[in-house]
Amino acid sequence: MNFELLLDKLLGQREIIHEVECSVCGDFETYFRDPITKENLGRACEHCVYVEKF
Numbered sequence: 740m741n742f743e744l745l746l747d748k749l750l751g752q753r754e755i756i757h758e759v760e761c762s763v764c765g766d767f768e769t770y771f772r773d774p775i776t777k778e779n780l781g782r783a784c785e786h787c788v789y790v791e792k793f
Contacts, residue, residue: 742785746771749790750780763787 746753753771756779761768766786772779781792 742783742788745788745790746783749792750783753780761787761789763789 750771754774756770756772758767758769761784764786768782768784770782779793783790
């Protein structure tokens, strides 16, 4: 499954808050929020194929 499609399914509409180094793989871990409510939605690392919904 395409990672963007996975993010669409789990987090829906989103915008990037910031990126930090992933503690597992060293790649970028991205934090997302809802563009309308500004509520934090979750974080994801494309390299690990990891998504956490808050």
